[in-house]
Amino acid sequence: MKIYLIGFMGAGKSTVGHLLGKALNATFIDLDQLIEQKCNKKISEIFKDDGEMTFRKIEADYLKTSNGEIIATGGGVLYFEETGQWIQQEGMVIYLQAPFEELYARIQGDHTRPVAARPYEELKDLYHKRDQAYRNISHIQVSVSRRSPEDTVTDILSSLKVNGGK
DSSP states (O other): OEEEEEOSTTSOHHHHHHHHHHHHTOOEEEHHHHHHHHHTSOHHHHHHHHOHHHHHHHHHHHHHHOOOSEEEOOTTGGGSHHHHHHHHHHEEEEEEEOOHHHHHHHHTTOTTOGGGGSOHHHHHHHHHHHHHHHHHHOSEEEEOTTOOHHHHHHHHHHHHHHTTOO
16 A cells, blocks of 8 residues: 655655655655656756646656655645545545644745745645645545654554554
8 A cells, every 4th residue: 555645845744754664664755856866857947947837747647656655745746636536546645734834934945845935825825725635635634733753653653553554
């Protein structure tokens, strides 16, 4: 079974995914890192040179062909509705959730995240749209608010047992 970690920028998908992979002795893939390696470009360069729509298509393609057992997705992975439906059918979708203000504090000034450069109110609106989409497709929701990544992994492992996961 594949595990897909979803959530807004700054939720800790990469950090938690790495730790979860170790805990489950499973292959972990950070989708953003995979895209940068395969395209030989930073995500910010893909956004700048090719546009967000091209990036989202690349993201959806690599998501569907990745070999990882645990996959940390990008925050905008649900850009295409069918991608969300696909991951929901293919594996266990875990939403790493935290309040917008906490996530904003984590990503503020991070120039490696092209979407994070948007104005505050626009980011807040995007968060609320994505939050609802994340909730709609997730099998498990785990709060990462003011918690260590290790505590988050412990909660995920408990939830997987309850929900019939690994």
